[in-house]
Amino acid sequence: MTAAAHHPHVHTAVIGSGYSGIGTAIRLKQSGTDDFVILEKAPRLGGAWRDNAYPGAACDVPGHLYAFSFAPNTAWRTTLPTQPEVLAYLEHCATRYALHPHLRLNCELTSARWHPDEGRWRLDTTRGTYTASVLVVATGLLSTPHIPGLPGLETFQGPAFHTARWDHEADLTGKRVAVIGTGASAVQCIPHLQRRAAHLDVYQRTPPWVLPRLRRRTTALERAALRHVPGLPRLLRHTAYWSRELWTLAFVPGHPWARVLAATAAHLHRLLQLRGTALRGPTRPSYRVGCKRILLASDYYPALRQPNVDVVAQGVEKIGPRTITTADGSRRPADVIVFATGFRVYDPPVSHRVTGTDGRTLAEHWGEGMAAHNNVTVPGFPNLFLLLGPNSGLGHSSLVLMLEAQLDHVLACLGHLERTGAQAIEATREAWHTYRRQLRDHTSGSTWTTGCDSWYLDPRTGHNTALWPRSVIAYRNLLRAFRPQDHTLTRRPAP
Numbered sequence: 001m002t003a004a005a006h007h008p009h010v011h012t013a014v015i016g017s018g019y020s021g022i023g024t025a026i027r028l029k030q031s032g033t034d035d036f037v038i039l040e041k042a043p044r045l046g047g048a049w050r051d052n053a054y055p056g057a058a059c060d061v062p063g064h065l066y067a068f069s070f071a072p073n074t075a076w077r078t079t080l081p082t083q084p085e086v087l088a089y090l091e092h093c094a095t096r097y098a099l100h101p102h103l104r105l106n107c108e109l110t111s112a113r114w115h116p117d118e119g120r121w122r123l124d125t126t127r128g129t130y131t132a133s134v135l136v137v138a139t140g141l142l143s144t145p146h147i148p149g150l151p152g153l154e155t156f157q158g159p160a161f162h163t164a165r166w167d168h169e170a171d172l173t174g175k176r177v178a179v180i181g182t183g184a185s186a187v188q189c190i191p192h193l194q195r196r197a198a199h200l201d202v203y204q205r206t207p208p209w210v211l212p213r214l215r216r217r218t219t220a221l222e223r224a225a226l227r228h229v230p231g232l233p234r235l236l237r238h239t240a241y242w243s244r245e246l247w248t249l250a251f252v253p254g255h256p257w258a259r260v261l262a263a264t265a266a267h268l269h270r271l272l273q274l275r276g277t278a279l280r281g282p283t284r285p286s287y288r289v290g291c292k293r294i295l296l297a298s299d300y301y302p303a304l305r306q307p308n309v310d311v312v313a314q315g316v317e318k319i320g321p322r323t324i325t326t327a328d329g330s331r332r333p334a335d336v337i338v339f340a341t342g343f344r345v346y347d348p349p350v351s352h353r354v355t356g357t358d359g360r361t362l363a364e365h366w367g368e369g370m371a372a373h374n375n376v377t378v379p380g381f382p383n384l385f386l387l388l389g390p391n392s393g394l395g396h397s398s399l400v401l402m403l404e405a406q407l408d409h410v411l412a413c414l415g416h417l418e419r420t421g422a423q424a425i426e427a428t429r430e431a432w433h434t435y436r437r438q439l440r441d442h443t444s445g446s447t448w449t450t451g452c453d454s455w456y457l458d459p460r461t462g463h464n465t466a467l468w469p470r471s472v473i474a475y476r477n478l479l480r481a482f483r484p485q486d487h488t489l490t491r492r493p494a495p
């Protein structure tokens with residue numbers, strides 16, 4: 001069947017309604033385009049901020065930097081907004097920019113295939129087929145929960161769930177709860193679990209580096225000032241932006257003092273918060289600071305020192321009907337297991353569903369790991385734009401800044417298409433290869449390749465395929481000027 005046969009056609013189809021999907025839709029609306037749909041597999045918009053509804057979930061980037069610059073928010077109630085606040089902001093954006101008529105909920109993309117004869121994508125979804133001239137994949141990197149395949153897990157008799165699929169029905173009060181993992185999600189939910197559970201076991205395989213989280217409620221006066229003092233939101237945004245940019249120095253070669261400063265602050269924080277306990281040794285990180293994401297938490301260590309908490313500094317070996325066995329052979333009882341074990345990043349499901357001009361899927365094309373020119377376009381996949389996909393993660397600042405640079409780039413590509421009257425645009429193979437080589441050069445010698453195991457690196461190759469290894473300003477500068485020579489155009493067939 002041809003792509004065109006009797007299916008609703010839109011100019012742009014956006015997959016996913018998290019930050020990237022909503023941001024794309026707003027920018028399309030602002031540029032005067034109404035001909036788009038947002039396909040969302042869940043019954044509600046929100047992406048990662050809908051899914052990660054565990055107790056304590058919050059952003060560790062200042063709110064001033066976490067709203068779109070083109071849809072500012074002066075109403076954050078906390079300086080580092082909570083998950084419900086961020087989700088409410090996205091909902092508010094959808095209403096304010098009249099995006100609901102464009103949303104197709106419970107509509108999961110099952111296959112996207114480029115039809116060169118018609119110059120359009122055919123999209124099969126769980127709610128029918130669409131065709132689209134442009135496909136924006138806005139599914140993010142942190143959307144597929146990773147639950148380790150531990151032997152015996154299927155025999156466990158109590159609730160067992162991932163932080164990104166929190167079971168709000170599970171009764172934790174008075175129970176023996178086990179949390180596996182001590183990453184960003186774990187350190188946020190552990191203080192809450194400690195207060196509810198009779199006993200909490202924290203299974204820590206690798207101790208994290210933790211800095212204090214300086215967070216407070218905003219006052220009504222502050223919020224009023226943000227609304228009424230011209231330039232104040234912009235000033236605060238810039239202040240947060242530049243202070244976060246300084247963190248990059250701790251990760252890239254040439255600034256050992258920045259690393260020493262970060263490590264010293266984290267050690268002091270840990271030693272002070274755990275003084276007088278035997279936890280100081282087991283919680284001391286032994287890898288270089290910043291190799292994995294630095295965590296911000298002021299209530300994590302205090303929770304660990306409570307009498308109802310044990311830190312089990314061992315890898316988990318197997319699960320029994322009511323027990324967890326660790327690498328040293330010891331067995332501990334558990335009524336509930338919370339997997340704070342992160343996400344499957346290197347092999348996103350959507351990459352198996354998108355097929356390009358040569359009949360190969362993105363996943364096949366990415367045999368050596370995810371990669372996109374400018375982190376956005378892929379040769380052989382015309383009019384396909386990836387948002388917050390390969391090498392778009394950040395360890396130090398707001399992902400929204402990366403996303404906004406990418407949205408500008410997508411609009412520049414579409415503008416180029418319109419000006420030239422061409423049908424499709426894609427990165428050249430040469431530009432893609434050169435870009436990938438440059439990324440590897442920037443990653444080598446950085447903190448991220450000093451031997452720790454993080455979601456930034458593809459476990460199959462050890463290459464950094466998830467993190468942007470430079471400052472945000474470097475990325476914004478890179479995308480500032482559109483380079484036609486890095487792209488190939490497909491002309492429309494003569495009428």
Ligand code: NAP
Nearest residue numbers: 058059060148181182183184185186205206293340341342
């Ligand atoms: P994560 O950082 O990947 O942490 C996963 C944790 O699970 C690690 O402690 C890991 O230990 C442990 N783990 C994984 N497999 C295990 C196994 N088989 N046995 C024992 N332990 C195992 O995942 P996350 O905490 O969900 O965070 C992911 C990312 O989401 C963050 O880096 C951040 O970008 C984002 N996030 C942000 C916020 C925020 O803004 N505050 C909050 C949550 C998440 P090892 O270290 O030994 O591998």
